[in-house]
Amino acid sequence: MVRLNFYRRLPLIPGLIYLNVSRRSLSLSVRGRGVGVTFGRRGISFSAGLVGTGISARVELPFPKVNSDQDVQLNNNNDTSHRKFLGGADGQKEIER
Numbered sequence: 360m361v362r363l364n365f366y367r368r369l370p371l372i373p374g375l376i377y378l379n380v381s382r383r384s385l386s387l388s389v390r391g392r393g394v395g396v397t398f399g400r401r402g403i404s405f406s407a408g409l410v411g412t413g414i415s416a417r418v419e420l421p422f423p424k425v426n427s428d429q430d431v432q433l434n435n436n437n438d439t440s441h442r443k444f445l446g447g448a449d450g451q452k453e454i455e456r
Contacts, residue, residue: 365382379386386399408415
């Protein structure tokens with residue numbers, strides 16, 4: 360099986376800001392000499408290196424996972440958006456706003 364890849368780095372401001380385009384995603388990179396930050400669909404990554412040595416490091420900060428069970432459903436019959444819940448020793452206590 361042969362799989363073709365596609366990647367293109369388009370300079371928005373040459374030497375500073377780039378739009379990275381691949382087959383499945385887009386990302387935005389802000390780069391300087393020896394440092395950079397990339398904002399993509401999986402999160403933010405920071406990179407730094409010692410220029411001319413080949414030594415570099417990269418740290419990725421992924422976006423938090425969203426659990427569909429925790430999503431707020433609006434416009435349903437049990438709308439409690441006007442209520443606030445406080446945790447207590449005996450469970451949750453409901454107060455009106």
